[in-house]
Amino acid sequence: xxxRQYEIxxxxxxxxxxxxxxxxxxxxxxxxxxxNGTVEKVEKWGKKRLAYTIGKNREGSYVLMVANxxxxxxxxxxxxxxxxxxxxxxxxxxxxAEMKKADRKKTIRGKKESTRRASVREKDRAFEGGAQ
Amino acid sequence: MSDLETPEFRGRxxxxxxxxxxxxxxxxxxxxxxxxxxxxxxxxxxRKTCKLCSEKxxxxxxxxxxxxxxxxxxxxxxxxxxxxxxxxxxxRKVRTAILRARQMALIPYSTE
Numbered sequence: 001x002x003x004r005q006y007e008i009x010x011x012x013x014x015x016x017x018x019x020x021x022x023x024x025x026x027x028x029x030x031x032x033x034x035x036n037g038t039v040e041k042v043e044k045w046g047k048k049r050l051a052y053t054i055g056k057n058r059e060g061s062y063v064l065m066v067a068n069x070x071x072x073x074x075x076x077x078x079x080x081x082x083x084x085x086x087x088x089x090x091x092x093x094x095x096x097a098e099m100k101k102a103d104r105k106k107t108i109r110g111k112k113e114s115t116r117r118a119s120v121r122e123k124d125r126a127f128e129g130g131a132q
Numbered sequence: 133m134s135d136l137e138t139p140e141f142r143g144r145x146x147x148x149x150x151x152x153x154x155x156x157x158x159x160x161x162x163x164x165x166x167x168x169x170x171x172x173x174x175x176x177x178x179r180k181t182c183k184l185c186s187e188k189x190x191x192x193x194x195x196x197x198x199x200x201x202x203x204x205x206x207x208x209x210x211x212x213x214x215x216x217x218x219x220x221x222x223x224r225k226v227r228t229a230i231l232r233a234r235q236m237a238l239i240p241y242s243t244e
Contacts, residue, residue: 051238089236
């Protein structure tokens with residue numbers, strides 16, 4: 001099955017301390033690994049104020065993960081996350097396609113920059129030639 | 133004519149928005165001055181350009197609240213394209229990013 005890259009961000013409840021958040025992160029990691037996925041990166045943002053209250057929580061601990069897993073596995077991971085206590089909210093976004101697109105754009109731009117100036121100059125010259 | 137002007141001005145546009153009847157940079161500025169002073173009828177508005185394209189943002193990340201907040205007024209509503217001059221593809225990206233950020237409580241849905 002083809003592996004895809006996902007970015008999972010979840011918010012842990014505000015009454016959870018750092019060790020609890022760590023165990024929660026580990027369980028989520030376990031969900032992914034159980035489904036033959038790999039976790040590439042875990043990034044803890046720490047406690048942040050929420051833009052609005054979610055069920056009496058004014059703040060929450062954000063954890064960001066980047067995982068490689070097939071799409072069907074993510075469905076299961078999401079289902080499990082939904083029933084896990086302590087997770088206020090989560091969002092899993094597939095990023096491989098977007099990143100590829102962005103990279104391609106970047107390389108195209110790199111090439112263009114070098115050729116653009118030359119072509120503009122050439123066109124200008126042609127225009128002036130035609131006007132005379 | 134337009135294809136002579138585009139590479140220099142619009143740089144990397146690719147959106148092909150509007151008629152290509154715009155003058156060169158300097159002239160455009162002059163015209164604006166005249167239009168504003170002339171009063172009747174000829175009100176010339178400077179065309180807004182897509183900020184994201186000109187700043188070369190390839191991926192609009194929902195986690196980048198700093199960028200998204202630039203597109204969100206006080207009321208926290210998503211404003212239409214005509215307010216910011218973003219091109220259609222960019223507006224779409226901004227929109228999805230805002231929706232995601234809202235879901236994750238990074239950005240408010242509304243402010244009172």
